[in-house]
Amino acid sequence: MANVLWLQGGACSGNTMSFLNAEEPTVVELITDFGLNILWHPTTGLQIGDQVQDLLKDIIAGKVQMDILVFEGSIIQGPNGSGSMNYFADRPMKDWVKELSEVAGYVVAIGDCATWGGIPAVPPNPSDSTGMQFLKKEKGGFLGANYVSKGGLPVINVPGCPAHPDWITQILVAISVGRIGDVLIDEYHRPKTFFTDFVQTGCTNVTNFAQKVDGHFGKRSGCLFYEVGCRGPLTRASCNNILWNRQSSKTRANHPCLGCTEPGFPHHDLMKGSIFKTMKYMGVFPKEVPHGRTKLAYYMEAGFQKVMPKNHKVMEASK
Amino acid sequence: MSVKELNISPVGRVEGDLDVKVYIDNGKVTRAHTQAAMFRGFEKIMAGKDPQSGLIVTPRICGICGGSHLYCASSALDTAWGTKLPPNALLLRAIGQATETIQSIPRWFYAIFATDLANKKYANKPLYGEVVKRWSAYVGTTFQKGLTASGLPVQVYALFGGQWPHSSYMVPGGVMCAPTLKDITRAHAIMTQFKNDWLEPIWLGCSIERYLEIKTWDDMLAWVDENDSQRNSDLGLFIRAGIEFGLDKFGQGVGKFLAYGTYLHKDHYQNPTIEGRNDALISSSGFFDGENWHEFDHLKVSEHVKHSWYDNQEDGLHPWKEPLPTPAKSQTLEDSDFDGQYSWAKAPRYDGYACETGPLARVIMNANPANKDHQINDPLFGDIIKKMGPSVFTRVLARVHEAPRLYNFINQWLSEIDLDGEFYIKPVEKDGKGFGATEAARGALAHWIEIENGVIKNYQVMAPTTWNVGPNDAEGNPGPIESALTGIDIEDPTDPVEVGIVARSFDSCLVCTVHAHDEKSGVELSKFKL
Ligand code: SF4
Numbered sequence: 001m002a003n004v005l006w007l008q009g010g011a012c013s014g015n016t017m018s019f020l021n022a023e024e025p026t027v028v029e030l031i032t033d034f035g036l037n038i039l040w041h042p043t044t045g046l047q048i049g050d051q052v053q054d055l056l057k058d059i060i061a062g063k064v065q066m067d068i069l070v071f072e073g074s075i076i077q078g079p080n081g082s083g084s085m086n087y088f089a090d091r092p093m094k095d096w097v098k099e100l101s102e103v104a105g106y107v108v109a110i111g112d113c114a115t116w117g118g119i120p121a122v123p124p125n126p127s128d129s130t131g132m133q134f135l136k137k138e139k140g141g142f143l144g145a146n147y148v149s150k151g152g153l154p155v156i157n158v159p160g161c162p163a164h165p166d167w168i169t170q171i172l173v174a175i176s177v178g179r180i181g182d183v184l185i186d187e188y189h190r191p192k193t194f195f196t197d198f199v200q201t202g203c204t205n206v207t208n209f210a211q212k213v214d215g216h217f218g219k220r221s222g223c224l225f226y227e228v229g230c231r232g233p234l235t236r237a238s239c240n241n242i243l244w245n246r247q248s249s250k251t252r253a254n255h256p257c258l259g260c261t262e263p264g265f266p267h268h269d270l271m272k273g274s275i276f277k278t279m280k281y282m283g284v285f286p287k288e289v290p291h292g293r294t295k296l297a298y299y300m301e302a303g304f305q306k307v308m309p310k311n312h313k314v315m316e317a318s319k
Numbered sequence: 320m321s322v323k324e325l326n327i328s329p330v331g332r333v334e335g336d337l338d339v340k341v342y343i344d345n346g347k348v349t350r351a352h353t354q355a356a357m358f359r360g361f362e363k364i365m366a367g368k369d370p371q372s373g374l375i376v377t378p379r380i381c382g383i384c385g386g387s388h389l390y391c392a393s394s395a396l397d398t399a400w401g402t403k404l405p406p407n408a409l410l411l412r413a414i415g416q417a418t419e420t421i422q423s424i425p426r427w428f429y430a431i432f433a434t435d436l437a438n439k440k441y442a443n444k445p446l447y448g449e450v451v452k453r454w455s456a457y458v459g460t461t462f463q464k465g466l467t468a469s470g471l472p473v474q475v476y477a478l479f480g481g482q483w484p485h486s487s488y489m490v491p492g493g494v495m496c497a498p499t500l501k502d503i504t505r506a507h508a509i510m511t512q513f514k515n516d517w518l519e520p521i522w523l524g525c526s527i528e529r530y531l532e533i534k535t536w537d538d539m540l541a542w543v544d545e546n547d548s549q550r551n552s553d554l555g556l557f558i559r560a561g562i563e564f565g566l567d568k569f570g571q572g573v574g575k576f577l578a579y580g581t582y583l584h585k586d587h588y589q590n591p592t593i594e595g596r597n598d599a600l601i602s603s604s605g606f607f608d609g610e611n612w613h614e615f616d617h618l619k620v621s622e623h624v625k626h627s628w629y630d631n632q633e634d635g636l637h638p639w640k641e642p643l644p645t646p647a648k649s650q651t652l653e654d655s656d657f658d659g660q661y662s663w664a665k666a667p668r669y670d671g672y673a674c675e676t677g678p679l680a681r682v683i684m685n686a687n688p689a690n691k692d693h694q695i696n697d698p699l700f701g702d703i704i705k706k707m708g709p710s711v712f713t714r715v716l717a718r719v720h721e722a723p724r725l726y727n728f729i730n731q732w733l734s735e736i737d738l739d740g741e742f743y744i745k746p747v748e749k750d751g752k753g754f755g756a757t758e759a760a761r762g763a764l765a766h767w768i769e770i771e772n773g774v775i776k777n778y779q780v781m782a783p784t785t786w787n788v789g790p791n792d793a794e795g796n797p798g799p800i801e802s803a804l805t806g807i808d809i810e811d812p813t814d815p816v817e818v819g820i821v822a823r824s825f826d827s828c829l830v831c832t833v834h835a836h837d838e839k840s841g842v843e844l845s846k847f848k849l
Pocket residue numbers: 199200203204205206207209222223224225230231232233251256257
């Protein structure tokens with residue numbers, strides 16, 4: 001049993017929309033079968049007649065227990081630290097968050113905006129947005145590097161733009177059923193259970209990756225790493241194991257991974273030449289190489305494989 | 320009188336919260352002001368960046384209509400770069416747009432709109448018991464079925480885009496994917512499940528073909544009474560309860576309608592241009608002044624900022640001429656001066672008029688006698704608007720009316736994909752200006768781009784919600800929701816549920832808080848979330 005309060009700051013509601021796609025369990029089952037009690041949610045909040053402002057005050061005063069504070073969206077601090085670019089219930093949202101996180105059992109940041117600032121924090125960061133406990137790769141964010149919730153954990157980061165519904169529901173369930181001890185977090189506070197393997201694990205193009213067979217938009221088969229900037233080998237997420245909408249993933253649909261679960265998305269801050277193009281040295285070598293490889297070793301091996309006769313099988317693709 | 324805040328119902332939201340302040344005098348709303356309460360500055364973020372930034376950034380403006388933003392962002396680049404589009408790409412983009420829109424119909428109806436009709440205000444109406452039984456949030460008998468079915472169409476989106484929300488699969492020159500037979504077959508099967516789980520048995524109570532025979536309001540009434548299955552379907556119940564509850568009597572709005580249209584035809588837009596767009600649309604564009612239809616011209620669109628929190632900008636500029644936003648100092652609703660700046664939303668105008676956008680505008684354009692053969696020709700809402708005028712009821716009926724037709728289109732477009740054909744033609748990048756537009760589920764959405772020296776010089780996004788929730792313009796004319804609220808009767812000023820129903824009928828994709836004030840004393844009567 002856990003009381004959940006879900007708030008949105010500088011958000012697009014994409015994580016809420018993703019959450020509503022949850023299937024095992026569904027949002028309704030979370031409530032009816034998994035003991036989640038949603039105190040309030042901007043889309044699915046239901047307490048007809050409840051006084052939202054009073055609820056927040058009661059939580060802060062300790063009259064209502066809040067086991068989980070879910071936050072979606074960036075913390076908007078602008079202009080000049082006032083937070084007045086994002087009012088909620090007659091106050092800057094950031095002021096509510098500060099006080100609520102002091103009484104929260106656990107704080108779960110959902111999506112890139114809440115975890116590390118996301119798109120709103122791309123320079124020039126017009127709203128002075130930051131994440132709950134990180135700003136891009138840098139620890140600190142809004143609550144500070146030393147923040148821990150009453151339950152003894154820092155902010156649990158469930159990144160993604162948006163986060164996959166299962167990543168969200170499973171963490172909420174783990175807290176609700178008392179298995180939070182099984183949730184290990186990495187250096188970016190991501191639950192390791194989802195963010196240890198790379199997106200490439202399970203990608204249907206991985207043989208082509210190994211054989212250096214290039215993929216392109218509108219073509220069947222081929223790996224997206226070499227020309228259109230796939231970040232699958234650099235990005236930790238379960239997208240090719242726990243599929244999206246039960247059906248697919250970006251890379252299975254021939255869509256380069258954008259690296260949305262790594263701090264810093266959108267990578268290279270959208271600079272010219274960084275979108276759907278592999279950034280290269282000397283027009284040949286990818287600037288960023290798969291995780292855990294030195295550039296030199298990777299380039300030597302890749303160069304060798306490129307000139308090897310190609311295995312015909314992997315280039316075959318059929319409608 | 321004590322101030323109270325009631326969370327009377329949920330609503331999906333996007334760019335922050337919407338506060339609505341209404342003044343009530345003798346049980347009537349005398350004035351209404353809408354305040355969008357969040358600023359992120361996406362247009363500023365994109366300036367100076369890669370020209371394709373919009374493909375990644377703009378879907379994240381709104382998680383509810385991300386696919387629609389993508390449709391606009393790719394089209395804006397198509398027109399700026401002068402790409403070539405293979406028919407398959409046009410089909411797959413249209414399928415993406417249509418699946419996003421059709422998922423939104425049950426999701427919006429059950430999770431956002433219908434729970435309102437379970438308000439105690441209607442407790443004395445004969446159909447109230449049935450409404451509560453079916454549509455109460457979470458526990459209603461059809462609530463969960465509708466909500467669950469809403470996840471199916473976006474599974475189809477994911478087959479081609481990888482995921483929903485937030486794919487970037489539509490790119491200038493086409494689409495990223497190159498589907499196979501198994502994707503197409505599976506997509507048909509998922510749509511069939513949507514039809515069999517919800518659309519026919521629960522929503523219509525008849526076949527899609529039977530429903531699409533309805534051409535006039537009288538046909539619609541006859542359809543309801545034709546048999547028990549149709550009368551007792553959720554649509555049948557909505558029509559009966561909507562009229563019994565008087566939803567056709569309030570929330571008229573500005574009476575002017577604007578649609579950019581959508582679904583570019585596979586054979587008519589292979590060489591994308593701004594000029595060629597109107598004729599290539601399957602769901603037509605246009606401006607309806609209450610009597611007549613007029614051809615849409617994007618150059619007649621402008622934005623006013625007199626009452627918006629932006630400085631250093633003139634009123635009435637076309638988006639290509641608008642500067643990047645300079646945020647001004649904002650206030651809480653409490654402290655706002657409605658003669659000055661009071662919202663983060665700008666006030667868009669077409670040919671100087673505030674316009675309603677959304678499904679009602681779309682189906683009115685579908686009734687335009689000048690529509691071409693490849694365009695939707697459906698006289699129903701031409702008739703309804705003449706007989707009944709706009710209201711909460713007609714707005715909602717328009718929203719749900721689109722589901723059966725979109726279902727057919729999605730299947731048709733899937734069957735037209737040529738698996739041996741091209742899906743993408745690599746474009747040549749160049750500087751220039753572009754315009755891309757579509758119909759998001761909740762209304763007209765457009766992007767304007769200017770590329771200079773290989774980077775974005777200016778990017779302007781005008782969302783349907785901005786059209787509908789925008790504040791007064793420089794001449795003091797109210798926005799559509801402000802206007803639709805003015806004059807409505809409030810039965811219980813401490814629980815002005817009518818205000819919520821009107822605002823929600825526009826599906827603003829913002830969390831709205833309504834603040835009701837007494838016109839004479841200025842005392843706040845009530846405040847509630849909707
Ligand atoms: S497409 Fe991307 S994730 Fe898949 S194998 Fe290639 S680099 Fe890896």
